[in-house]
Amino acid sequence: xxxxxxxxxxxxxxxxxLLAVVLGVLLLIGLGRLLAYGQPLQQSLVRQAERQEHMxxxxxxxxxxxxxxxxxxxxxxxxxxxxxxxxxWSSLGLLxxxxxxxxxxxxxxxxxxxxxxxxxxxxxxxxxxxYGAPLATLSEDLAGExxxxxxxxxxxxxxxxxxxxxxDCRQASLFSATSTRHSGGHVRFSWQAGEGGLxxxxxxxxxxxxxxxxxxxxxEPSFAxxxxxYAPTSSLIYVAESRLSSADRPVYALWQxxxxxxxxxxxxxxxxxxLRYGAWRADHGGEIGYFDADNLPLDARVxxxxxxxxxxxxxxxxxxxxxxxxxxxxxxP
Amino acid sequence: xxxxxxxxxxxxxxxxxxxPVAATQMLMLRSAAVxxxxxxxxxxxxxxxxxxxxxxxxxxxxxxxxxxxSPGQWLRNIDMELSADDLPxxxxxxxxxxxxxxxxxxxxxxHLACVLNVQLLGDFCVDVVGIPHHAVTDRxxxxxxFNVRVSAGDDFAVAIEWPRLEVNQTPSGMHxxxxxxxxxxxxx
Numbered sequence: 001x002x003x004x005x006x007x008x009x010x011x012x013x014x015x016x017x018l019l020a021v022v023l024g025v026l027l028l029i030g031l032g033r034l035l036a037y038g039q040p041l042q043q044s045l046v047r048q049a050e051r052q053e054h055m056x057x058x059x060x061x062x063x064x065x066x067x068x069x070x071x072x073x074x075x076x077x078x079x080x081x082x083x084x085x086x087x088x089w090s091s092l093g094l095l096x097x098x099x100x101x102x103x104x105x106x107x108x109x110x111x112x113x114x115x116x117x118x119x120x121x122x123x124x125x126x127x128x129x130x131y132g133a134p135l136a137t138l139s140e141d142l143a144g145e146x147x148x149x150x151x152x153x154x155x156x157x158x159x160x161x162x163x164x165x166x167x168d169c170r171q172a173s174l175f176s177a178t179s180t181r182h183s184g185g186h187v188r189f190s191w192q193a194g195e196g197g198l199x200x201x202x203x204x205x206x207x208x209x210x211x212x213x214x215x216x217x218x219x220e221p222s223f224a225x226x227x228x229x230y231a232p233t234s235s236l237i238y239v240a241e242s243r244l245s246s247a248d249r250p251v252y253a254l255w256q257x258x259x260x261x262x263x264x265x266x267x268x269x270x271x272x273x274x275l276r277y278g279a280w281r282a283d284h285g286g287e288i289g290y291f292d293a294d295n296l297p298l299d300a301r302v303x304x305x306x307x308x309x310x311x312x313x314x315x316x317x318x319x320x321x322x323x324x325x326x327x328x329x330x331x332x333p
Numbered sequence: 334x335x336x337x338x339x340x341x342x343x344x345x346x347x348x349x350x351x352x353p354v355a356a357t358q359m360l361m362l363r364s365a366a367v368x369x370x371x372x373x374x375x376x377x378x379x380x381x382x383x384x385x386x387x388x389x390x391x392x393x394x395x396x397x398x399x400x401x402x403s404p405g406q407w408l409r410n411i412d413m414e415l416s417a418d419d420l421p422x423x424x425x426x427x428x429x430x431x432x433x434x435x436x437x438x439x440x441x442x443x444h445l446a447c448v449l450n451v452q453l454l455g456d457f458c459v460d461v462v463g464i465p466h467h468a469v470t471d472r473x474x475x476x477x478x479f480n481v482r483v484s485a486g487d488d489f490a491v492a493i494e495w496p497r498l499e500v501n502q503t504p505s506g507m508h509x510x511x512x513x514x515x516x517x518x519x520x521x
Contacts, residue, residue, distance in 0.1 A: 011337070012337055016337075016340055016343070019340065019343065020343060023343070023344075023347045026351075027347070027350060027351060027354060030351070030354045030355065030358055031354060033358060034354070034357060034358050034361055037358075037361045037362065037365055038361060041361070041364060041365050041368055044368060044372075045368060048371075048372060048375070052375070276428070276463065278387065278390060278391070280391055280394060280395040281431065282395075282396065282398075283431070284433065285397075285398055285400055285401050285433075285434070286395055286397050286398065286401050286434055287431040287432060287433060287434075287437075288391055288395075288427060288431070288432055288434065288437040289427050289428070289429070289430055289431045289432055290427055290428045290429070290463070291428070291429055292428075292429055295429045297431075301394070301395075303390045303391060303393075303394030303395065304387060304390035304391065304394070308462075
């Protein structure tokens, strides 16, 4: 005989069910808020880190660039810089050592930016000129038409046709090195005259028109042992369309173009650049002013460069693939 | 017979789950507050270092006569106190015109206030900062209240204070950063 065992199952009452649902919803709301706080927090941290990284990069880059501007060193003046190239001072462009820092209010109209496409509207630009890269030190007095110099570093080179500045604390000269020969950490060079625009002329001239009469120098004695040879370090800093830009989503970026190198995209998302000179003059016990590119008085001594970059809203960049800087040093274009 | 959970069991279980959830939520809120403080701290340090860089450029770049700067002393005009509640109504304009050292010091203090609080850009800082009105600005970090103290004498120090906000956004005391050398009496 089999005994049938019955199982009684009792469900939850409506009150119990409602309570469970309410408690569950409350927990879900709590968890939702948790997630809602977490995501913006993380995005905010990432943005902050990116901005700091960009600012650190710009601080380093601009500091290095500005240190080499003009680069008359102990000479500290452009009055005794002689141009021995066939190109007149007014046409030297980025090969001129001065003005060291020049704000360009409308880069689209400036000859220096003629080759650059997709410049941003309403954005200013910066031209930094100088001979800040040390190449070699004269190892014997300059004489005749040949010189010998000890290279500054193992990878330093002065090739034929390179425009270099030679300077000491009295004078400086721009010339094109010719017939260069490297051996044992030294370089031999000459400065024969030629026909091309960047070849040497028979005589040099200063910016105010004084003609040089000495050996590759304005005054005798010419350059002696210890004088330095320097390479140009001029650059253009401007805002133009990013490589990540597309027709339906234009993106702008801060760019740098060196004298002989390719353009390098520095910071993606920069839409405009505003620059101003911070200047000083000795009148009335010392006066200070901040001047736009077109308003800098002739007697002003520029001591500061105010650099203001305006970035696109972060939301606009969210759907643009981000570029990342390679670790371990600054790339050379 | 299978018996379901009793209401008491459900309540206890819910409570046990809710405690860590609430704790984690508090942790996240506190983290958000800490991030806010870090943002504010970074912004204040940026504003202070920006101010120091501008002052230093003119202090070191100008050949000041002894009447303006004594040897070994900082430009005395920049010794000042500033509060968000006490901003200059119409600071001197030093953009595209020359200013005396004292006018420039007032201009710089107004500029520092604008860096600390870009919210003021519309009605106070357009002329001071001197960038176009339509310029997009970063409004994520701003100080609605702040105190600034700049000491310039033998030493040079900038101190910036702003309200410390609790998790529930109520102020409790002040955060403070100092850049430069603290003066001998300890109050930059």
